[in-house]
Amino acid sequence: MLLDVQDLRVDLAGNTQALAGVSFRVVKGRILGLVGEHKAGKSLTASAILGLLQPPARVVGGRALFEGQDLLRMSDADLTRVRGARIGFVVQSGHTTLDPNTRVGAQLVRAQSVHRPIVPAEAAWRAETIMSSMGIPEPRLRAEAWPHELTPATVQRVVLALALINEPQLLIADEPTAGLDITTQVQILDLLYMELRRRRIGGVLITRDLGVVAQYCDDVGVVYAGQVVEQGPVTQVFARPAHPFTRAMLATMQERLAIAGDRNFGGALPPAAQGCPYQPRCGEATERCAVAPPLVGAGVHAARCHFARFGAA
8 A cells, every 4th residue: 555544634723623534545556536626625635644734734633654654743854855755746836836046957956866866967867858758848948947937837847847756656736737728737637647657656636627537547535524425446436426425526517517505614624524514415414414424335435424325326
């Protein structure tokens, strides 16, 4: 197992719970899609795993085992050595990753030298090589450019190059095509997918788009109100969704409608989180849903619902 996240819990100010026990696994060479609505906790999960939470957010429970080591209990120094070397990270906005005061090539060189001794000439060659493999034209020329001189599409390709240049075992991509036009989104996702496959890297792709999950992911974790409410191989979950929220998401994707009910939790769990957090919006809810449902499963396919239907399409 490459990454095993178990019961991850994050609180905000005033002990307000933002993640209420997130659990999922990533297998080497497979891509997991974490999918859900805005403010469901997907990006917060990635930040918690990588030690990038900003106060007042704080981890209050759980484990995140990466190759058997708990990332949540690593020292800052050890975690810094892991990030960027064994775990790559791609964020939503590439410009927030790049240093505006440093040329692109120098940033790729620095990303290597931080994690291992390397001759500058070799680091520069590797920087140009990976820029070329990311589809960046004239990489030697682009290496001399400042970030603001690049198009948004090229910036995101550079960010992907930064995430991959140290040949990580795991790549976490948090909505890596946000803000890009449709054509560029497809190009970036195709590139990300091909590189993960070619390098046999485990991946976590965070998105709100079920279509992206269907096309690029092997496994899926459906996130709702700080919990993974359904998980399993994409083919099984999409063919036989067991949780009412997953069924609603798939229906709205096909009909291009919004899921009924209020989903604006302001970064905190709704009052009904004492039981099933989806209860206020669920047309199948009963009194039983006032009690938090356990994770029940049928093989590798599992859902957090008292009335999970694994045989229903």
